[in-house]
Amino acid sequence: MSENNLKTLKEKMNRYLCPPGNGVFTVNTAKERKEAFWKQLYGSSLGVHEKWQADMEKLADSKVALLGIPSDCGGGILRGANWGPLFLRSELIKEDLKYHDLGDVRVIPHLLLDKYLNQETIESCRKALYQDGEFPLPVSPLSITEDFCNSYYATFSDKKLFSLGGDHSVSYPLTKSYLKAKKAQGKKVALIHFDAHTDLLEERMGIDICFGSWCTHILEDLLSPGHLIQIGIRSSGHERGHWENKFGVQQYWAEQVREEGPSKIADKIIAYLKQNTIDELYISYDIDALDASYASATGTPELNGLSPHESMIILQELAASFPFGGADLVEVAPFLATDLKGESPEPQTTLLSATTLIRFIISKMGED
Secondary structure, rough: HHHHHHHHHHHHHHHHOOOOOOOOOOOOHHHHHHHHHHHHHHHOOOOOHHHHHHHHHHHOOOOOOEEEEEEOOOOOOOHHHHHHHHHHHHHHHHOOOOEEEEEEEEEOOOOOOHHHHOOHHHHHHHHHHOOOOOOOOOHHHHHHHHHHHHHHHOOOOOOEEEEEEOOOHHHHHHHHHHHHHHHOOOOEEEEEOOOOOOOOOOOOOOOOOOOOOHHHHHHHHHOOOHHHHHHEEEEOOOHHHHHHHHHEEEEHHHHHHHHHHHHHHHHHHHHHHHOOOOEEEEEEEEEHHOOOOOOOOOOOOOOOOOOOHHHHHHHHHHHOOOEEEEEEEOOHHHHHOOOOOOOOOOHHHHHHHHHHHHHHHHHOOOOO
């Protein structure tokens, strides 16, 4: 570990990040939830920023770090996934898990990527984030995330990152940075993507990077498009063969998982990964991969999806054969706890399902 890299990383943490749960800037909304979480985490809701900064010194001691990216600007159906990291952390803190919480990316909620902004807007946003309009740092959540992750992997080549979204567009910088780092290490990796949707649009209403297109734009960073394996698909404007033929990705639709059983699907995936001499896996889990009965608190709930049990079987069998090098779970939107029948249950079922998956993935990430 380079001391210069560590110094740069800590500087970026101070500029790019904020204490866990504070990435959504509010005055009153969810104030009580934030304070309750901080009391769980730090013992008090006072002096949170100072306690978070003091925790930075412990970063090197953990195999796994947790990062929140409370951005839903890359969504587009129902917003609200920006609250996912806070609510999920409040559940995760109850678990006996070992990770270092890096905090949240500081999000200007109207922004997505810097490339969509003119220079005047960038300078104005730099003044808001860094009190310096000319300081050469990114201002949009996806741009900040990629730059931060690049520094994280450059500093800790042997450490892992689990990220909480946010809408699924946040997986674009997360996976792009991860794949770049692994390529530099000479490792062959595959991306295991659980989702109801393919996220393989080339653009959505003129925007090329968003929740429905991010997968398309990381294909070039994989050694082969076939190293993107999608599980749980069931909502698409095209039949299954369209996407596999167009891009060369692999898909296991939810119906196929039910018909063949999750163990058989896992066996097929493992056989392919071994044949391709894959070294490790990145897991990207959109909570709407689960059937809406298990995950209604999300922007695009879909029926006829996976059960948590089916997902867990696949994850368990993959973990028995390959290390998990990185992961994210996205699209939990706690304030959208309305099911497809129009009823409004509490978001607890969605949070419980998500926490179960996160707990398993983080525990496996910490084993290697």
